[in-house]
Amino acid sequence: MQTPYYAVIFTSTRTDLDDNYAEMAIKMETLAKQQPGFLGVESARNEIGITVSYWESLDAIAIWKQNLDHLDAQFLGRQKWYENYVVRIAKVEKEYSFER
Amino acid sequence: MQTPYYAVIFTSTRTDLDDNYAEMAIKMETLAKQQPGFLGVESARNEIGITVSYWESLDAIAIWKQNLDHLDAQFLGRQKWYENYVVRIAKVEKEYSFER
Numbered sequence: 001m002q003t004p005y006y007a008v009i010f011t012s013t014r015t016d017l018d019d020n021y022a023e024m025a026i027k028m029e030t031l032a033k034q035q036p037g038f039l040g041v042e043s044a045r046n047e048i049g050i051t052v053s054y055w056e057s058l059d060a061i062a063i064w065k066q067n068l069d070h071l072d073a074q075f076l077g078r079q080k081w082y083e084n085y086v087v088r089i090a091k092v093e094k095e096y097s098f099e100r
Numbered sequence: 101m102q103t104p105y106y107a108v109i110f111t112s113t114r115t116d117l118d119d120n121y122a123e124m125a126i127k128m129e130t131l132a133k134q135q136p137g138f139l140g141v142e143s144a145r146n147e148i149g150i151t152v153s154y155w156e157s158l159d160a161i162a163i164w165k166q167n168l169d170h171l172d173a174q175f176l177g178r179q180k181w182y183e184n185y186v187v188r189i190a191k192v193e194k195e196y197s198f199e200r
Contacts, residue, residue, distance in 0.1 A: 007190050009107060009152055011142050015200070042111050044144040052109055052150060078198055086197040090107050090190035097186040098178055100115070 001039055001054065005092050008061055010051045012085035021081045028073050035064045054092070061089060101139055101154065105192050108161055110151045112185035121181045128173050135164045154192070161189060 014021070032038055032053060037060025041053040055061045064070060077085070114121070132138055132153060137160025141153040155161045164170060177185070 007107075007109060007188065009109065009192075011152070042148060042150060044146050044148055044150045046144050046146060048142060048144055050142060050144045050150040050152060052111070052152075078200075082198060082200070084197065084199045086195060088107065088192045089194040090192040092109075092188045092190040094189040095186060097184065098182060099184045100178075100182070 001092075001095065003092055003094055005039060006055045006058060006061055007090045007092050008053045008055065009088040009090060010049075010053075010085060011088075012049045012051075013047075013083040014045075014049065015081060015083050017080050019080055024073055024076065024081075028070060031067070031069055032064060035067070036060060038064075058089070101192075101195065103192055103194055105139060106155045106158060106161055107190045107192050108153045108155065109188040109190060110149075110153075110185060111188075112149045112151075113147075113183040114145075114149065115181055115183050117180050119180055124173055124176065124181075128170060131167070131169055132164060135167070136160060138164075158189070 029041060029043075032041060037056035039054035039056060041051065043049070043051040055064070129141060129143075132141060137156035139154035139156060141151065143149070143151040155164070
């Protein structure tokens with residue numbers, strides 16, 4: 001992707017409570033992909049989870065943060081699914097890649 | 101952590117070749133932690149791997165990138181361990197967190 005753009009780095013530890021977490025994660029990923037300014041998302045989880053989403057601008061991130069369905073998910077996340085999390089908003093200044 | 105600081109977002113897909121990968125990963129993490137300007141590192145892997153390391157400055161990142169043992173590891177990574185990877189250098193402008 002052409003720099004600069006923005007990344008939201010979401011690192012989390014889950015509780016033991018499942019309660020539709022996987023469904024909600026898929027729903028939020030699907031919804032994020034429909035937002036204006038969305039560029040991509042990557043996730044991995046074992047002991048901790050890391051999800052990085054990529055966005056064209058800080059405005060696009062702010063609008064997604066305030067999306068009503070997303071606000072519901074954030075609330076349920078704090079109520080049920082996450083032991084703790086950190087959200088970092090970062091400006092991607094440089095990228096390079098390797099492909100075999 | 102006090103913003104601004106820098107993040108290196110390393111996303112990768114592994115080859116099937118093991119060949120001391122885990123040992124090297126631990127060695128590099130140990131070495132990174134000894135570098136000046138190192139602030140922290142978080143990793144998760146299932147289908148893809150995401151490692152995010154945090155640094156005080158772009159200079160600290162540049163010096164770590166050129167560390168001789170790290171250059172060896174990067175070379176072996178391209179030769180053996182990674183199918184593909186992307187490295188992104190990003191300036192963390194804002195962070196917030198939740199703790200149960």
